[in-house]
Amino acid sequence: MAECICGRKLDQFSLASRDNSVRNTDLKGSFLKVTLAAGTGSGADVTVAGMVVGDEVVSVLSFTSAVSIASVVDRTSEYVVGAGKLTKAAGTSETGNQLLILWLDLTA
Numbered sequence: 001m002a003e004c005i006c007g008r009k010l011d012q013f014s015l016a017s018r019d020n021s022v023r024n025t026d027l028k029g030s031f032l033k034v035t036l037a038a039g040t041g042s043g044a045d046v047t048v049a050g051m052v053v054g055d056e057v058v059s060v061l062s063f064t065s066a067v068s069i070a071s072v073v074d075r076t077s078e079y080v081v082g083a084g085k086l087t088k089a090a091g092t093s094e095t096g097n098q099l100l101i102l103w104l105d106l107t108a
Contacts, residue, residue, distance in 0.1 A: 031108065032058075035101040038066065039094025046079070046086040049099060055081050058102040066098035075099075 020094065035048050039062060060076045065070045078091035 001038055031105050033101075033103050033105050035099075035103070037099045037101060039097035039099055040088070041095055042093040043088060043090050045082065045088055046099060046101070048103070050105065051081060051085065051103060052083055053081060054106050054107040056104040056106055057081055057086065058104060059100075060102075061100040062085065062092070062094050063098040063100065065096045065098075069098070 033050065035051075037046050037048065040046055049054055057076060059074065060079050062073045062075045064071045064073065071094075075092060075094070079086040079088055081087070081103070
């Protein structure tokens, strides 16, 4: 068993929240996904291959503009996970922008 710098074996430590924590053995391989997509109009959905209902969006960042990035804006609150896409009922037009989408594949 490995030891920490204090000399105690790592299996001797006990954490009160241990039963509620997520262990690395509980995580599925490649559960964090990154998708780069072209921006869409204000009410248009964004196609995200492999995404299904039950997955979770971590962040949607809009790079303005796709040709020459001048700024980055967090648009996460404007999107909801759908089957193979991010659904956007309304909000900011991202036409001409590039979207960086970070999401958790919780259904694989």
